[in-house]
Amino acid sequence: MALLRVVTPLILAVYAYASQSIRSVSGRGVPKVHVESYEVTHKVTGEALPPLDTVYLFDQLIDHNNPALGTFQQRYWVSSQYYQPGGPILLMSGGEGDATELIGYLTNYTITGWLAEKLNGTVVLIEHRFFGESNPYPDLSVESFRVHNLQQSIDDYEYFLKNVHLPIPGGDQLGPDKAPWILFGGSYSGALASYTMYKKPGLFAAGYASSAVVEAIADFWEYYTPIRQYMPQNCSADVQAVIAHVDKVFESGNEAEIQSLKDTFGLSDVAHGGDFAWALASVINTWQSLQFSSGPNTTFFNFCDALEVKDGEIAGPDGWGLEQALAGWGSYYKNGPFLLSTCGSLNSSTLATCFDTYDPNADLFTNITVNNWNRSWYWLLCNELGFSLGGAPQGTPTLASRMLAPEYYERICTNFFPEAFRSPPNMFINADRTNRLYGGWNVTTERLIFLNGLRDPWRETGVAVDGSTNLGSDLNPHLLGDGYHATDMSIIDGDVNPSVRAVQLKALQYFSQWLSEWKPSA
Incomplete structure (x- = not known):
């Protein structure tokens, strides 16, 4: 694998002429995908599987610094329609919103489902604490928010990986020491993927950070x-x-x-x-x-x-x-x-x-x-x-x-x-404190892919910032295409734009290689 920073020419014509109130500063992260039907079957056996909108509950720690405070129920969703024993677990972070809006990421219309199909993996969508119905406390008061921060969210991933029993065959034997997990996110959740792998090296076998807003500004x-x-x-x-x-x-x-x-x-x-x-x-x-x-x-x-x-x-x-x-x-x-x-x-x-x-x-x-x-x-x-x-x-x-x-x-x-x-x-x-704690633009975490689009308004918060001296490596690829915000997470966009498909295929190439090298530690 030679060139890592894939810069493709502009291939779409710019049009010759050519809802956000204060209530939505971020734009809610990754693209949403409409799901026609939640009914699924296993691609090999034809066995009927639980519908994609089946909600599973995980007992997550309220405060990772004080486990005595107990647990809350964190929602997650699973698609094992492409899973074969030994395949990876692809964990998609729900980011800043109700994760039911992202059930499409269990399907092969999105990067997670598409890669799961190619790699014989299972997709898991997990809801971020204090969003949707995954709340440690019954309100969003300042007192409740004392356990609402980046580090608690990062720690949620570790506790989930090490303790969850996924509702698939052998699901109680799929901890990160026994099975390869890949962490996915876009926009804020892409930054969270970078932060997590930076703070907890070795927990995930690999990661995918699309339009990741890694530098707090x-x-x-x-x-x-x-x-x-x-x-x-x-x-x-x-x-x-x-x-x-x-x-x-x-x-x-x-x-x-x-x-x-x-x-x-x-x-x-x-x-x-x-x-x-x-x-x-x-x-x-x-x-x-x-x-x-x-x-x-x-x-x-x-x-x-x-x-x-x-x-x-x-x-x-x-x-x-x-x-x-x-x-x-x-x-x-x-x-x-x-x-x-x-x-x-x-x-x-x-x-x-x-x-x-x-x-x-x-x-x-x-x-x-x-x-x-x-x-x-x-x-x-x-x-x-x-x-x-x-x-x-x-x-x-x-x-x-x-x-x-x-x-x-x-x-x-x-x-x-x-x-x-x-x-x-x-x-x-x-913002300066966050960048010192989690690496910002300077992250060089191994087996973490960054994907950015030239048209993305959040481009300058990512590793594709103009003038960057951090150009990636063979173990920390920086893929740059002619996309918008987290465009590469939509397989439909890859169907209509070769630039988007190019970075998707490059990611598949990296993951295939890294998974072939992965070995269980237990």
């Missing part, structure tokens, strides 16, 4: 750099023009001009500049959900159409300019489905509530019921990861307003968790 304005580079250039030019105008108007302090600008977008009652800026950025952030298989009829490209198509004519590479772009964006928000799908209403006062992050008594901040993924995710952002998405520094082109800055997000942390943060947390300090 407090002021992550670079999120918008790949979007700006790969989006239609006419749309990019006009978005930049509108955002520059927005910042200029708000900086002027002219209340009449500010109100007129809000009215243009149908956001008249959004009180604060930062929230208004986030409302505008939310449509740009839909880039994160793009996949090659979804085609051009997506929110992002429909938005660009609204800016760049006028009377049937498409703007040139420089766009139409501020006046037309402002009118087009405003009309898209006032009359289109985006804000309606994001907030459930186009009523101005409802939209103001939807984007309001300044009211500490809002349900967004006070709802501590379980399966509230946004609250659980913000706890990790505020304490360990950072990842505030904002405008670029002065002198650098930006798709997002410079009113979005770490201070905007740090204030949100105090609203979510006033008992924990009497003053805003310092995300810079927290």
Whole structure:
């Protein structure tokens, strides 16, 4: 195996013209895959197996530093339709959300099921603590969250591997000393795969980290750099023009001009500049959900159409300019489905509530019921990861307003968790600590594959960061293709894009070699 950093040419044409509120900063990680039927049979014997949506419960330790506190029930799902004795166990981390949304990762429409089919393995999907129904305590209070951190989640994997009895033949004899386990994750869970293998060498036989956000970054304005580079250039030019105008108007302090600008977008009652800026950025952030298989009829490209198509004519590479772009964006928000799908209403006062992050008594901040993924995710952002998405520094082109800055997000942390943060947390300090503990960009863990896409807005948090001196090795491959965010986890995208299929096949090649070399230790 020679070249490890597989950089493929751009093979898809860029279109010539061409829902996220504050409640979804991360975009919920990996692509979702629709499952037509949960009924499965073994591929060799034809035996009917438990449906894919069968829930299994594992008694996980509440606190790995204090086992006396007891256990909670952690959900997991299993597909053994491709399993042959001696095959690997492929563990997929559910990441920051209800893992029932990821049952598709038990099928061969996704990288885990596809590799399981090729390698005669079993796929296990495990739900992350404090997401979905896998909660150590009956609420998401600050007191409950004292055992909600990266290290506890890492320790969950070790305890699971060493103690679970999988519901397959011989499932009580498949510990990591007797069978090869491969850890999978994408986006945040991809970072967690890297962190786990870095902190617990030898626990997993191998790992797969797709679009892994391994470097915690407090002021992550670079999120918008790949979007700006790969989006239609006419749309990019006009978005930049509108955002520059927005910042200029708000900086002027002219209340009449500010109100007129809000009215243009149908956001008249959004009180604060930062929230208004986030409302505008939310449509740009839909880039994160793009996949090659979804085609051009997506929110992002429909938005660009609204800016760049006028009377049937498409703007040139420089766009139409501020006046037309402002009118087009405003009309898209006032009359289109985006804000309606994001907030459930186009009523101005409802939209103001939807984007309001300044009211500490809002349900967004006070709802501590379980399966509230946004609250659980913000706890990790505020304490360990950072990842505030904002405008670029002065002198650098930006798709997002410079009113979005770490201070905007740090204030949100105090609203979510006033008992924990009497003053805003310092995300810079927290992110630096995480990188020191878990290696960040500098990880060289053996038998861990990193896969990144050039179009991924999270690219700069991964090992494919521009200017990286960590280029991988034959035992720590860095595979780079022409993908979006975690595109390589979708086999369907590999079917339509040779660049994606190339990195998938390269991963299969590595795993086949490493599994042939793996030996049990007991």
